Amino acid sequence: MNKGSKTKNRVDVNLTEKDVVPDQLQLQVTVAVDQTALDVPIKVSFPIDKAKYAAHKEIVYEVNQEVAVDGQRFTIGKITAYPTQTEVSIHFDPANTKHIFDFDQLALADEHGHTYSFWGNGVPYTRDGENVVIYNLESIYFTQPEQLFLQAKQIRALDKEKRHVTIDAHSGTLLKKPDDRVHLDALRQNDDIVGMDFSLQVDVQDVNRYVSFVSDLTDDRGNEYELLQSTSSSDHENELVQVYGKLFKRLTSKGAPTEYRFTLDSYPTRLSDGFRVPVK
Numbered sequence: 001m002n003k004g005s006k007t008k009n010r011v012d013v014n015l016t017e018k019d020v021v022p023d024q025l026q027l028q029v030t031v032a033v034d035q036t037a038l039d040v041p042i043k044v045s046f047p048i049d050k051a052k053y054a055a056h057k058e059i060v061y062e063v064n065q066e067v068a069v070d071g072q073r074f075t076i077g078k079i080t081a082y083p084t085q086t087e088v089s090i091h092f093d094p095a096n097t098k099h100i101f102d103f104d105q106l107a108l109a110d111e112h113g114h115t116y117s118f119w120g121n122g123v124p125y126t127r128d129g130e131n132v133v134i135y136n137l138e139s140i141y142f143t144q145p146e147q148l149f150l151q152a153k154q155i156r157a158l159d160k161e162k163r164h165v166t167i168d169a170h171s172g173t174l175l176k177k178p179d180d181r182v183h184l185d186a187l188r189q190n191d192d193i194v195g196m197d198f199s200l201q202v203d204v205q206d207v208n209r210y211v212s213f214v215s216d217l218t219d220d221r222g223n224e225y226e227l228l229q230s231t232s233s234s235d236h237e238n239e240l241v242q243v244y245g246k247l248f249k250r251l252t253s254k255g256a257p258t259e260y261r262f263t264l265d266s267y268p269t270r271l272s273d274g275f276r277v278p279v280k
Helices: none
Strands: 022-029 042-047 059-069 072-081 086-092 100-102 107-110 115-116 125-127 131-137 148-152 153-157 164-168 174-176 182-190 193-201 217-221 225-234 240-249 259-263 275-278
Touching: 059 275, 072 100, 153 174, 174 182
Parallel strands: none
Antiparallel strands: 022 042, 059 072, 072 086, 086 131, 100 153, 107 115, 107 148, 125 131, 148 275, 164 174, 164 259, 182 193, 193 240, 217 259, 225 240
8 A cells, every 4th residue: 555545445234123233333453564464453442323313213115016027926015215225125926936036236216317226235135034035225215216116127037946956976967957058067076075166158248247056055865065165257268158166065974975956046047027116
């Protein structure tokens, strides 16, 4: 860092409704000089003036509007605006034949076309049970637009039955997969350590958008696994091919598996259209 220059950043602290906001917080930072960390961390304490936000009550919009795209249904529940963020509750119909992974460019838009989306840091969403997701967007608390819409460009989804992937532990081949765009390039097994390398063909719009792919692994013996490492990158020869590396550790000893199994956390397939619904 140059002398006299400043570096700014932001820290998000996420609290649940049961958490009690303290009267004081302490920030502790370990500073490195010439790549050598100082022995004594820098500690800065600052008070929290609760009176400044005590009068700011949340603003609730009861939308309760059902949206249907390609026969898949979900309901926009309530939208709650806080001074720090806006929470959008979406209820997915359990009868849907497809699993909806996520929305592309989910945002609130006002009458002037200004949008309020997830700002890129913190927690993008939380789950409330199996079929309810609460998305965290930028706050509209202090803007109070005259008109407000909730919209998304596209909807990422996949047939529920296609989410389940099976790998032959002996041949290292995919026995069950969603389509021909995904390939298992390598399967490494060393005692209780299992490594997998996948390649995924994507469209141009997904070149710089990676998916979590898989985080939970099991097998036909019922063993449990822990994800140790996950990597993702683009193929250096073809930017439309994404490469994923997964490293797992087997936590139980129920016998050597003949098949590995997992459920896709995300996949770059989409419904035919997005949506736009009025909020106010």
